[in-house]
Amino acid sequence: MNTTQAQLGAVLAAGGPELSRLLHRTEARLAEVAEGHGAELARHASGTLAAGGKRLRPMLVFLCASDAADGRLAAAAVAVELLHMATLVHDDVLDRAELRRGRPTVFAEGGRLAATATGDLLFSRAFAELAATSSEEAVRALSTASSALARGELMQREDAWREEVTPERYLERCRLKTASLFEASCRLGTIFGDRGDLAAPLGRFGERLGLAFQMLDDVLDVSGPTERTGKPRGADLLDGTVTLPLILARRLDPELGELDLRATVTGPAQAGAVCDRIALTGALGEARRRALTHVAEAKATLTGVELPDDRRAALDLVADGVVERYA
């Protein structure tokens, strides 16, 4: 059993049988959605759905609900996971990625046209699932997140190859492209979980956690090892995506400060060399430290909130799991 599995086991134990039941229901519904919308989607999406992933966002939905679980909670969990998958499928088209989680991507199997349409379909089904709950507040939460994800992608394109991006702008990008859906997941949990009064603090918990998640992911892209990421070190650099480690390193190492990314990073070897240089400055430790500050803020948000002990414990474990994942 690896760390992630152990962590998941601990969360499930803290969340009780209700959490396991809801997660099973989510899996079953995701499979139904993949099979129930035409042979084309079934072929392209089933693999993506079955490949799993951590189901971190559905878990946040459930853990932010009170125990008296509403049937619509599973619909919300399915919706956030479908939206997440839609963005992964589109990202794989954009990155021309052949593999994800060790399986061929929709892009690799069906080409960019099928993958773009599959992503659009998953998008649509996310909203369809949530529409079935009849909650305008919920649909609004999902569409706000969905817009933010797309804006984050646009911003990343906009900022490509711009070495001078500020930490503030980088953080805003993380908020849009990752933290917004974490936040929405928590909010949806409160909406259907009879916890509407906690929408703001639990939403903030999700947002802080999402920021940390993205920042640690960006550190891992520079630090490796590649066995963990499934892609060469410095994949972000090869894309022209300027993340916090480089932003910080440029201030610490004058030569990196002068770096012309586009001219220098012409292949994986050059990207690896820049990663090594970034690591030498100590920027990775600093970026990691900043990410952990967000995890601490997320946990601190919980302390001010009245929650059953087992829920608080489970949410704390999810927060620790995000850190562990990148330890």
Place this chain on the structure above:
Amino acid sequence: MNTTQAQLGAVLAAGGPELSRLLHRTEARLAEVAEGHGAELARHASGTLAAGGKRLRPMLVFLCASDAADGRLAAAAVAVELLHMATLVHDDVLDRAELRRGRPTVFAEGGRLAATATGDLLFSRAFAELAATSSEEAVRALSTASSALARGELMQREDAWREEVTPERYLERCRLKTASLFEASCRLGTIFGDRGDLAAPLGRFGERLGLAFQMLDDVLDVSGPTERTGKPRGADLLDGTVTLPLILARRLDPELGELDLRATVTGPAQAGAVCDRIALTGALGEARRRALTHVAEAKATLTGVELPDDRRAALDLVADGVVERYA
């Protein structure tokens, strides 16, 4: 004044000042959406939105509502137009199209990454607009249409280069990729226009009209002239998209029946030659005749429905406009 403009003038006259007011409000809101979600969207989407188009789907929303107009009608109209635009932006990425309506596409200006994200953002905003109406029925109608559009795209990919596609399967593809949003537009009009009792017949009106629209569009791709389409004749053939004219022509001309599309249509000149051959069989006339049958069915649906005279007249004019557009 060209035919389309004359037709539009006639519809506006029949629809009264309320229709003009609502269409203006739709334009204003579309501009707001384009400007209000970050500098990136503003740059990429403003052009697309401003380039106009016929706003046929918003018009259907308004014309299927009763006169006692609900403020949410404009939101629904904006939502269907945003969804339509999202699919156009994604289609342009897939087709690597440089121009649409005489303007550079988002793909041409921003590249495929920006265009994919812009499409996703327009998608999200469509649902966000509709979420503001608090109508679950409306969100469901839009997500059903949105799923159908994506399924239609997937089916088209699936059927690419398959000369043996049946007319029935072709029709199902038209229903998914075009008619579903026409139908949803009409249904949304009835939902917010105090005409819920007419959702089924007016939805059917939209669906039949959408089928005709797509079928006539496919005829035009073969018949030209290219000034009307803005792309070379036989663009569908070059894509491997088998449409009704070819399906019918293959039955009439044994040599076309033997045609290996992928091996034959290797460039615009060869596509033009196949178009000429299709035209010689008389298949274009037959395809057009079938499309007109759907227009007649659409109009016949209206006769069984209690509608104010001016509304019926306006809807009839919209139906005629679809035919005129391709005359």
